[in-house]
Amino acid sequence: MRSLRKIGSMLITLVAVSLVLFVSFQLIPGDPATRILGTGATPERLHALREELGLNLPFPVRYVRWLGAFLTGDFGASYVYKQPVTALLGAKIPITFALAAMSFALVCAIGFPVGIYTAKYAGSALDRIVMVLNQVIMSVPPFFSGILISWVFGMILHLFAPGGYVSPERSVAGFLGYLVFPAIAIALPRAAQLAKLLRGSILEEAGKDYTRTAYSRGNDTNGVLFGHILPNAVLPTITFLGMSLANMLAGSLVVERVFSIPGISNVLLTSIGNRDYPVVLAAVMWIATVIIVVNFVVDILYQVLDPRIGRE
DSSP, X not given: OHHHHHHHHHHHHXXXXXXXXXXXXXXXXXXXXXXXXXXXXXXHHHHHHHHHHTTTSOHHHHHHHHHHHHHTTOOOXXXXXXXXXXXXXXXXXXXXXXXXXXXXXXXXXXXXXXXXXHHHTTTSHHHHHHHHHHHHHHHSOHHHHHHHHIIIIIIISOSSOTTOOOOTTTOHHHHHHHHHHHHHHHHHHHHHXXXXXXXXXXXXXXXXXXXXXXXXXXXXXXXXXXIIIHHHHTHHHHHHHHHHHHHHHHHHHHHHHHTTOXXXXXXXXXXXXXXXXXXXXXXHHHHHHHHHHHHHXXXXXXXXXXXXXXXX
């Protein structure tokens, strides 16, 4: 029953997001017909194009039509690119998602070991050094990290060719290899935040009674840490990782520009400037859907890891 309520809440949220997006784009100044035909177009041609695109219909009618088509997988046709939005975004979204997925994997691969190690040796000189580095890394935005990485590892060390994107059709290994450095730029701030969060959670759990009981039963430090403390300390990181995945999807759009990755960033930004609403709405709704579904999965996972939540 609780899961059904969550699914219903997720669907209502998606509809609400779609309505807010649709309303927002109607309020943005600018006319798609004028952007397509130019300012020199006659009123008759502008009126005819608006009729063709359905822009003269009442707002509720346009929204219901668009939502119904979206739910059936019909995202319409691009005003500017003159092709179905599905075909236009179909080749771009997987690239953006692959970059976000690799970034997420790096966040976990870096954040968890660093958080556990610094908690285990809390107060040591190395712990203090790592915490200072953490603060520095958290304060640097991904796009600036991307510029630094391109300069150091691309221009100086020549470990990769900035702008030398390799498509997955040409080489899967080359494609994944090119995404490594952009993924590092996206992942570093979040990995630093994860390490700090996990360290604090472990130290908090280490001060509780069950930890002292575990030591009194003859467990060594690693046994108590990995067998008793970590399963409880990791719970707060689940929500953080869900929110991080959402932020990394948004952050990847900026980093794509820095590394010349042909994800959805170029199409999305161009479409916003050209008031190409079908493309913008479809792209943003896809991202919003992924974020909402991820949050739903995080809620379910939280209940699995801590059954007490499901009984509240």
